Amino acid sequence: MKIFGLTGWSGSGKTTLIVKLLPALIARGLRVSTLKHAHKGFDIDHPGKDSHNHRLAGATEVVVSSPTRWAVMHEMRGEPEPTLEELIAKVTPVDLLLVEGFKRDRHPKLEVWRREVGKPLIAVDDPTIVAVASDGPVPEVDVPVFDLDDAEGIAALVVERAVPLR
Template identity: 40%
Template sequence: MQRVFGIVGRSGSGKTTLIEAMMPWFNAQGLEVAVIKHSHHRLEFEPPHKDSARFRNAGAREVIVASPYHYALFHNLNQNDEPLLVDLVQRLQPVDVVLVEGYRQADIPRLEVYRPSRGVEPVYPHTEQVVAIATDTPLAMTDRICLDLNQPQDVAAFIWEQVRARCA
């Protein structure tokens, strides 16, 4: 999983906002990006009375909903059958970089979004794979690379350099 790079942080730290803010930089470089987001919640994409939900409820293992603009694959899982990150990455079309929000236990390099002003403990002291921290406040006591959370283009460039170095 050489082209995979994770974004972690406590709930409400701004992980999704950072990923969204980095996308224009990746696009301006002509890079294709895929994003995998882990959730601990049951996912609902359509109301229960819509066709794809009816097919899933009737027992279909997979349902694809397609339009001229995009498509979605719904895959019903057996209980305790959560997919591994490596399996999800393999399902993706080839891209330049896969950003992963969550999947803290996966063995991938990652960046933590950390806001000291929130008063919440950071992840990086307990997670070896955190190679850098994107923060809105300079950190004095860390051995990790610190990036300015308010400069998403710099964070994106750092991630791309990390991905390129791993693929070299």
Template identity: 40%
Template sequence: MKVIGFAGYSGAGKTTLVEALVALMKQRGLKVSVIKHAHHHFDVDREGKDSWRHRKAGAYEVLLASDKRMALMREYEQPTELSVSDMLAQLDPAVDWVLIEGFKHGELPKIEVWRQQQDRLDKGKSQAPLYPHDAMVMAVATDANHDLPQTPTQPVLDLSQPQAVLQWLLDHADSLQYRN
């Protein structure tokens, strides 16, 4: 499997780009998995459903399965930070690509998604780009390449052209092969 991360600050367009890439890859007959970083409290279950009741009763894992879908939910008693490698190990190894959204400080090859409005302060923190100091940033996808805070040494991709981003990924597929 080939693995690439998409890193950037909230609102930069990571989800929109990953969504477009998944659709384009599927059109080409590629099998794609996605890992998405979520905040502390999220739920994929609904209150009152049997699976929710089993989790609330104390089950460590609940696996839901039908002829169309499978979902595994695992409850940690203590906060547990899984590494990207831990998460990748949970996926079907037969997939062609894994697109990872978030984990901007993870040690994996990534494309930084940068929008012009990121130059502003957000929640009191400066949104400095990753690409000048993160060797794992292989390219920068942006809608404002003339407004980047620093000129990248990495290739600059047009955020509004997911087909071109896909072509870049395909051209660099060998360097994105995951080796655990």
């Protein structure tokens, strides 16, 4: 399994780009999974559902299964957030794992950046960023710059620069 990341500030368009990128990568015959970091709490469960009631009653993990998908919800209950490596160990092996977020980890990444967001370029000080995708020119960097709509070009970069898991 190989890994490649997309990083950038909130509102830059990371998720939108991943949604465009996935079909381009899958069309190349790759099995692709994603792993996303959320800075705030999130919930994929709903009040009133049995699985939600199991969590509220104190279950550390709740596994839900159906003929179309299954999911594991793990309540931290005061435990530290798992590292990227610990999370990757829980992923079923595929050809490529796209990681959204995890700015500080050391895998190769593409930075999604829009000047209008008003945040600094991460790529200026981060050698793990091998390219930038933006909606305009980015003369501040000396890595390749892709248009945010160039899913095919970015897919080629991802395939070329993804690294095997250690």
